Amino acid sequence: MFKVRLFKPVDMFSAIKLASETLPEQYNPSLFNYFYETFPQGFIVAEKAHKIIGFIIGVKTNPEYVKILMLSVLELHRRQNIGSALLTQFLKEISIENVKYIELEVRTDNKKAIKFYQKHGFEITKKITEFYQNGEDAYTMKRDI
Numbered sequence: 779m780f781k782v783r784l785f786k787p788v789d790m791f792s793a794i795k796l797a798s799e800t801l802p803e804q805y806n807p808s809l810f811n812y813f814y815e816t817f818p819q820g821f822i823v824a825e826k827a828h829k830i831i832g833f834i835i836g837v838k839t840n841p842e843y844v845k846i847l848m849l850s851v852l853e854l855h856r857r858q859n860i861g862s863a864l865l866t867q868f869l870k871e872i873s874i875e876n877v878k879y880i881e882l883e884v885r886t887d888n889k890k891a892i893k894f895y896q897k898h899g900f901e902i903t904k905k906i907t908e909f910y911q912n913g914e915d916a917y918t919m920k921r922d923i
């Protein structure tokens with residue numbers, strides 16, 4: 779079994795490693811600490827046998843919105859509801875923030891993630907051309923809280 783819980787600074791190395799192995803975008807490691815310090819309730823990890831196997835990071839972008847910046851599950855552990863559990867816990871953590879919407883950007887060719895978010899009630903609202911470092915396009919997806 780896995781458990782989801784708030785990120786702790788001791789998880790930092792594992793989270794950065796997981797991000798670099800599973801997400802195409804390269805993030806400056808200092809960003810992880812920045813997100814943790816600015817919105818700790820939005821940084822949640824999934825742990826199994828003392829190993830970090832997934833995480834989600836989101837921040838509050840204005841009084842009405844939170845934005846998911848990263849979501850990743852180790853490949854070996856996908857399709858076991860871990861991404862869903864991370865998102866559910868994230869929604870729980872932000873429920874006291876009084877925000878109305880949750881949004882995110884996803885690569886237009888990332889069909890798995892688009893399906894995942896659609897299953898969780900997100901809809902594509904717009905396309906942003908050349909959003910990513912490598913020039914790929916993004917969809918913005920959004921849902922009510």
Ligand SMILES: CC(C)(COP(=O)(O)OP(=O)(O)OC[C@H]1O[C@@H](n2cnc3c(N)ncnc32)[C@H](O)[C@@H]1OP(=O)(O)O)[C@@H](O)C(=O)NCCC(=O)NCCS
Pocket residue numbers: 800801847848849850851852855856857858859860861862863882883884885888889890891893894895897
């Ligand atoms: C997207 C991601 C986080 C999903 O995590 P996960 O733990 O595998 O997701 P879950 O097991 O909770 O899946 C829930 C539902 O999402 C959909 N889904 C998830 N993965 C899917 C896939 N590979 N193909 C089609 N639908 C998929 C399904 O509807 C699934 O329900 P089901 O298994 O009952 O059919 C994971 O694939 C991942 O880490 N991908 C790489 C990083 C990434 O793309 N992150 C998002 C970028 S913003």
